[in-house]
Amino acid sequence: MSAQQQAPVLAIDGPTASGKGTVCRLLAARLGFHLLDSGAIYRAFALAVADRSIEDHEISRLQEEAQALSLEFRGDRVWLDGRDATEAIRAEAVGMRASRLSALPEVRSALLARQRAFARPPGLVADGRDMGTVVFTEARLKVFLTATVDVRAARRAVQRPGEDPSAIAEAIRARDRQDRERAVAPLRPAADSIMLDNAGHVPGRTVEVVLALWRQQVKAQG
Numbered sequence: 001m002s003a004q005q006q007a008p009v010l011a012i013d014g015p016t017a018s019g020k021g022t023v024c025r026l027l028a029a030r031l032g033f034h035l036l037d038s039g040a041i042y043r044a045f046a047l048a049v050a051d052r053s054i055e056d057h058e059i060s061r062l063q064e065e066a067q068a069l070s071l072e073f074r075g076d077r078v079w080l081d082g083r084d085a086t087e088a089i090r091a092e093a094v095g096m097r098a099s100r101l102s103a104l105p106e107v108r109s110a111l112l113a114r115q116r117a118f119a120r121p122p123g124l125v126a127d128g129r130d131m132g133t134v135v136f137t138e139a140r141l142k143v144f145l146t147a148t149v150d151v152r153a154a155r156r157a158v159q160r161p162g163e164d165p166s167a168i169a170e171a172i173r174a175r176d177r178q179d180r181e182r183a184v185a186p187l188r189p190a191a192d193s194i195m196l197d198n199a200g201h202v203p204g205r206t207v208e209v210v211l212a213l214w215r216q217q218v219k220a221q222g
C-alpha cells in the first residue's frame with residue numbers, strides 16, 4: 001500500500017497570494033491532519049543557497065544543497081540551519097528566488113522525497129503549486145484555488161503595509177508568469193482538480209466548501 005493510500009492527502013494548489021496558506025492551515029486543524037507548506041521548503045532552500053553564495057547556474061551544488069537542506073517545521077515556525085527563519089523566508093526577494101530556483105528539475109527532484117514524507121496518518125493537507133500534478137498524484141481530493149491579481153495584490157498589501165500596491169501587483173504578475181511558464185511542474189490545475197474561486201470568500205467559507213467536497217470524496221471512495 002502506498003503512503004498516499006495509508007494517509008489520505010488533500011492537495012490544494014494555486015498561484016501566489018491566492019489565500020492557500022490560511023485555507024490549508026484551517027483545513028488541517030479541522031481535519032486533525034498534518035500540514036505541508038511546500039512553498040516554505042522552496043523558500044528556505046532559496047535562503048540557504050543565498051547564505052552560501054551559490055549561484056543559479058551551479059546546478060550540482062544546488063542539487064547537493066537541496067538534498068542536505070537542514071530544515072525543520074516546529075509548529076508554525078520554520079527552522080533553517082539551526083535558526084528560526086520564519087520571517088526571513090517570507091521576503092518577496094526570497095519568494096522570487098525560490099520561484100527561479102524551483103524551475104530547475106534537479107532542485108525539484110531533490111526536494112520531492114522530503115515533501116512526500118509528510119504524508120503520514122491520519123492524513124495530510126498539502127499546499128503548493130504541483131501537489132495534485134506531481135507530488136501527490138493519488139490525492140483523494142485536489143483543489144485549485146484562484147483569485148484575480150487585484151484581489152491577491154490587495155491581500156498582500158494588508159500583510160505588507162507601507163509597500164507600494166502597484167509594485168506588489170507587478171511582483172505577483174511576474175511570479176505567476178515564471179511559475180506558469182516553466183517547463184517542469186508548471187503551475188496548472190490537475191485534470192481531476194476542482195477549481196474554486198477564493199476571491200469573494202472569507203477563508204472560513206472556502207474551508208467549509210472544501211470540507212464538504214472532502215466528505216463527499218471520502219464517502220464515495222470508502
Ligand code: C5P
Nearest residue numbers: 016038039040042098099102128129130
Ligand atoms: O507558495 P509560495 O509563494 O511560498 O512559494 C514560493 C515559490 O516556490 C513559488 O513562487 C513557486 O515558484 C515555488 N513553489 C513551487 N512548487 C511548490 C511550492 C512552491 O515551485 N509546490
